[in-house]
Amino acid sequence: MVELQAVTVGxxxxxxxxxxxxxxxxxxxxxxxxxxxxxxxxxxxxxxKSSLLxxxxxxxxxxxxxxxxxxxxxxxxxxxxxxxxxxxxxxxxLDVLGNVALPLRLRGGGRTARExxxxxxxxxxxxxxxxxxxxxxxxxxxxxRVGIARALAADPEVLLMDEPFGALDALTRERMQELLxxxxxxxxxxxxxxxxxxxxxxxxxxxxxxxxxxxARIVEHRVLDFGxxxxxxxxxxxxxxxxxxxxxxxxxxxTVYAQDGGLH
Amino acid sequence: MSAISPLxxxxxxxxxxxxxxxxxxxxxxxxxxxxxAISLVSVLVLLGLWHAVTALRWIEPLFLxxxxxxxxxxxxxxxxxxxxxxxxxxxxxxxxxxGLALLFAVLTAVPxxxxxxxxxxxxxxxxxxxxxxxxxxPLAYLPLIVIWFGIGEVSKVLLITLAIFAPLxxxxxxxxxQVEETRRRAALAFGATRWQLLRHVVLPGALPEILTGVRVGxxxxxxxxxxxxxxxxxxxxxxxxxxxxxxxxxxxxLLGIFTIALIAFGLELGLRALQRRLVPWQGRG
Numbered sequence: 001m002v003e004l005q006a007v008t009v010g011x012x013x014x015x016x017x018x019x020x021x022x023x024x025x026x027x028x029x030x031x032x033x034x035x036x037x038x039x040x041x042x043x044x045x046x047x048x049k050s051s052l053l054x055x056x057x058x059x060x061x062x063x064x065x066x067x068x069x070x071x072x073x074x075x076x077x078x079x080x081x082x083x084x085x086x087x088x089x090x091x092x093x094l095d096v097l098g099n100v101a102l103p104l105r106l107r108g109g110g111r112t113a114r115e116x117x118x119x120x121x122x123x124x125x126x127x128x129x130x131x132x133x134x135x136x137x138x139x140x141x142x143x144x145r146v147g148i149a150r151a152l153a154a155d156p157e158v159l160l161m162d163e164p165f166g167a168l169d170a171l172t173r174e175r176m177q178e179l180l181x182x183x184x185x186x187x188x189x190x191x192x193x194x195x196x197x198x199x200x201x202x203x204x205x206x207x208x209x210x211x212x213x214x215x216a217r218i219v220e221h222r223v224l225d226f227g228x229x230x231x232x233x234x235x236x237x238x239x240x241x242x243x244x245x246x247x248x249x250x251x252x253x254x255t256v257y258a259q260d261g262g263l264h
Numbered sequence: 265m266s267a268i269s270p271l272x273x274x275x276x277x278x279x280x281x282x283x284x285x286x287x288x289x290x291x292x293x294x295x296x297x298x299x300x301a302i303s304l305v306s307v308l309v310l311l312g313l314w315h316a317v318t319a320l321r322w323i324e325p326l327f328l329x330x331x332x333x334x335x336x337x338x339x340x341x342x343x344x345x346x347x348x349x350x351x352x353x354x355x356x357x358x359x360x361x362x363g364l365a366l367l368f369a370v371l372t373a374v375p376x377x378x379x380x381x382x383x384x385x386x387x388x389x390x391x392x393x394x395x396x397x398x399x400x401x402p403l404a405y406l407p408l409i410v411i412w413f414g415i416g417e418v419s420k421v422l423l424i425t426l427a428i429f430a431p432l433x434x435x436x437x438x439x440x441x442q443v444e445e446t447r448r449r450a451a452l453a454f455g456a457t458r459w460q461l462l463r464h465v466v467l468p469g470a471l472p473e474i475l476t477g478v479r480v481g482x483x484x485x486x487x488x489x490x491x492x493x494x495x496x497x498x499x500x501x502x503x504x505x506x507x508x509x510x511x512x513x514x515x516x517x518l519l520g521i522f523t524i525a526l527i528a529f530g531l532e533l534g535l536r537a538l539q540r541r542l543v544p545w546q547g548r549g
Contacts, residue, residue, distance in 0.1 A: 076452075078455055082454075083453040085449070089446035091447060102451075106456050154454050
């Protein structure tokens with residue numbers, strides 16, 4: 001679904017000579033995300049995982065390598081890739097329904113059809129009844145749910161999520177992880193999610209990739225099924241306290257720590 | 265010996281009828297210490313001083329007529345008029361000039377500001393021009409405008425337009441540059457074209473700054489009014505004040521100044537209300 005071949009991102013020109021900490025952000029990333037996967041990119045802060053997501057989204061052009069989504073090479077941002085941002089990026093001049101319906105409005109088409117569709121996705125993220133509320137009245141978790149509904153309303157091939165729960169409090173964060181798994185299960189979308197939370201990554205991922213510090217390479221790739229098991233009905237806390245889960249979490253944590261290797 | 269009187273028992277156990285609601289409403293400051301009341305008192309004290317100073321004849325009425333005389337003048341100018349026009353016609357002429365100038369300024373400055381905020385190259389072209397003329401007082405370039413455009417309405421409206429234009433174009437360009445990058449990216453990821461990005465993200469995102477620019481611009485424009493009406497006007501508040509001063513009609517001068525101030529105050533309040541209505545999200549996300 002998402003294919004990355006030898007993707008490299010680096011600064012060119014004047015910046016190269018003035019940047020002390022290396023100029024290569026991503027160093028030859030090869031990665032295939034199968035259709036329907038919930039792929040998670042994990043790595044120490046500042047390692048370039050968001051850069052990789054931005055390359056897939058088409059916001060950054062790679063300096064080398066090839067990126068393709070659903071067989072089509074990526075040349076810029078496009079409606080086949082929906083993006084959910086950490087700072088939600090909702091438009092405060094539109095109400096909740098208006099925000100979710102925006103991608104459909106940009107595409108043209110009847111008002112009733114797009115509002116029906118927007119209502120459907122608001123229901124999916126548990127926000128029915130909030131349609132006409134201004135988004136600036138909502139809590140952080142609710143705003144992220146609007147962001148997810150909005151990205152889904154555009155019906156993308158892939159949903160790209162850049163630390164979507166990074167700014168939320170711990171409890172809301174866990175709720176949102178469970179909601180995301182529910183939404184993923186219900187829609188069957190391919191998702192690529194960036195996070196620096198190890199437990200979050202292990203819980204959600206079907207495909208977990210750990211990046212090294214800059215210049216980033218893939219240092220670990222695991223296929224997991226904890227998220228899928230939760231989506232099929234197992235309790236989140238029960239899964240997170242399984243010996244299996246704890247052991248994977250500690251191993252991955254070890255890998256990330258080894259990469260972090262410095263005082264922050 | 266009973267230590268507790270019936271009165272004490274009543275207040276301890278249950279409040280008397282009517283007392284129950286009193287504690288539930290938090291006691292605000294008394295009416296006379298609220299900001300609005302203080303301002304009102306301040307204005308009344310000034311009026312009182314003005315009246316006292318003139319009633320005691322400390323200052324000649326020629327220099328400072330008493331408040332009652334100005335009030336009387338207001339009634340007369342409002343009814344019979346002064347220099348062939350009533351107060352309302354003078355105010356109307358001034359408001360029409362400023363309104364027309366505001367319209368022209370919005371129609372030109374907002375698109376240019378959007379373009380300047382959008383493209384660094386365009387900003388590079390226009391920034392020096394705007395920064396060059398912006399700090400120059402309108403009175404300084406008024407003669408040039410008169411040489412180029414004559415002494416008619418065009419020059420007056422143009423002068424006010426120029427005064428509004430600079431703050432508005434700068435505010436608009438700033439507003440565009442302050443639109444969050446993730447909001448632009450979100451729209452692009454939904455397949456927005458450049459026009460859709462402008463229409464759905466950039467313009468509404470810059471609207472709070474644009475409205476602030478209109479407020480600042482209208483303030484500057486209104487204060488340029490007297491200068492604009494110096495030249496060959498036959499109506500207008502600025503013209504009224506200027507002419508009255510030449511005949512030492514101090515009461516009319518004061519009346520004109522008060523009218524100009526009150527209208528400016530009203531415009532500011534109106535624009536603030538408009539801002540609250542159009543951009544209620546300002547400062548909230």
